[in-house]
Amino acid sequence: MKTTKAILAGIIYTPSDVIENGVILIAGHRIAKVGPREQVKIPAGTTVIDNQDRLIVPGFIDMHIHGAAGHDLMEATTEAVSAVASYLARHGTTAYLATTVTASLDRTLHAARGLGEIIRASQSSHGASDKIAGAQPLGIHLEGPFLNAKKRGAHPVSQLRKPSVEIAERILDAADDTARIFTLAPELEGALTVLEYVRSRGLRVGIGHSNATFEEAERAIAAGATHAVHVYNAMRPFMHRDSGIIGAVLTDNRVTAELICDGVHVEIPAIQLLVKAKGIERVILVSDSSSGAGMPDGNYRLGNFTVHVAGGVCRTVEGNLAGSTITLDAALRNLASFTGLSYQQCLPCATLNPARILGLEEQKGVIAAGADADLAILDRNHYVTQTYVRGRPAL
Ligand SMILES: [Zn+2]
Structure with a gap:
């Protein structure tokens, strides 16, 4: 060409x-x-x-984002996806996984179906006739509904479910095989059966919103879980005689670790520990942002419920942190300043590392001949x- x-x-x-x-x-x-x-x-x-x-630098890839600019991706409309896509592009993010939040099965199926159609359409257009400008949706990250109520964070307790292959199958079918990551709490009864099933459908399994002990987390990793979502947040706390899921994530090289690097979700020494334990090549910066990102203080939607943003911090009515308002450009600047590493050393955490997890490292997250021309100019x-x-x- x-x-x-x-x-x-x-x-x-x-x-x-x-x-x-x-x-x-x-x-x-x-x-x-x-x-x-x-x-x-x-x-x-x-x-x-x-x-x-x-x-x-290569355009950033956000593997965990629920919404931004007043829209939640669970709306699953062209309008909502367009608003999020152009907001992300303004902050250098060129690709992302549209992330669901736990909701009723009907709503989840509706979101999976709508997002699946939009993702399929963006894949078939070869970039020439995209209906949606801005960042490209690479697939769906399903967060829930098989999460632990004790560590639910902002996910509504009434909609959490016992792990079920039948429900997982319905959601993956609705998404028309565009789902890439399935996040669950591995200690729940039946979780490992679902884990094996979603892996057989070609997805990566993330662990999170979990009260798993070290042994329970290790069993899931041995069964093929390879990713941990927003590490430290919504996880059983690390104790020196009960290191829990965090102990497993920090010490097991088979697992990549998401980090919300806004200085609110995780404090700086814990960020430094994560980077030391995992190595920069296994840390993935994510925004986990909700519809309040990029908006003034006020009330916004996360899935089917209301969250409140004040001073850039997003919480549920009960006061639980409900995702961030950060973008990956800021997360990268923070990571460099919090760890003392150079910007270039931190850069893979928002580019090459997520591309590798998605098996797209030839195409995304790199500036190289043959790769997509996804670029952030700084x-x-x-x-x-x-x-x-x-x-x-x-x-
Ligand atoms: Zn979460």
């Missing part, structure tokens, strides 16, 4: 390599070539976009000035 754009950059983090005075050639929705300017010839007739005073302080989603400017 013909090269259509050449983007000049002061610095490119691929993220593993640093290219100074670089250029990215884009053909259609893909990256055709990337390298230092003296080594990459720009074909005649190409539109040249000058970002020589900017840093270019100023010196790592604030987003422009975003490209599959070769198209999103701002």
Whole structure:
């Protein structure tokens, strides 16, 4: 395909390599070539976009997001998904997993069906005729309904269910096989049977909203759970003679760990401990944001209930934290400042690491020939000035 754009950059983090005075050639929705300017010839007739005073990094991937900009993804409409997609793009996020919250089975099936259709449509359009501008939905993250009532966080207790293969099957069918992650509490009776079933359907299993002991969490990991959602939050507390699910997540290399890095959900020493224990390559920054993200203080929806945002902190009426209002651009700046690691060292946590979990590391989360042209363009302080989603400017 013909090269259509050449983007000049002061610095490119691929993220593993640093290219100074670089250029990215884009053909259609893909990256055709990337390298230092003296080594990459720009074909005649190409539109040249000058970002020589900017840093270019892969677009961010948010694996756990419920909503933003006044919309909850459970609405499962083009309008709601469009609002979230353009909000995410403004913050450098170019791809995400639309995440459900526990609700009645009817509502969950409705959301899975609606989101499944939107995701299928975005996959078939090859980037040329997308109906929805902004970040691209890569699939669904099902959070619930098989969660532990003791660690439910914002998930409504009345809708939590005992693990059931039949219910899981109905939800996965409704989603038309667009679900990618299924999060459950592994200690519940029947959870391991559901775990094996959803794995057989090709999903990754996340553990969370859980009161599991170390042994119960390890049994789930041995059975194939590979991911832990918003680590520390809504988990049995870590005690030195009862290290629980957190003990398993911190010490078992088979598990990747989500982190809400807003400085509210997890305090800084616990973040440092997580990064030391897991290594930066197994930490995944997520927003877990709800419809109140990007909105003034007030009341918003999370699934079927009301949450209250005050000073950027989102809580249920009972006072439980109910997701964040953060975006991944800010989470990355926080992670670098909280850990003392460089921005480039932290970058995989929002790019390559989530892409790997989704099996998309050739296509997403990297700046390389053949990958999708998903780019975040940043100023010196790592604030987003422009975003490209599959070769198209999103701002
Ligand atoms: Zn959650």
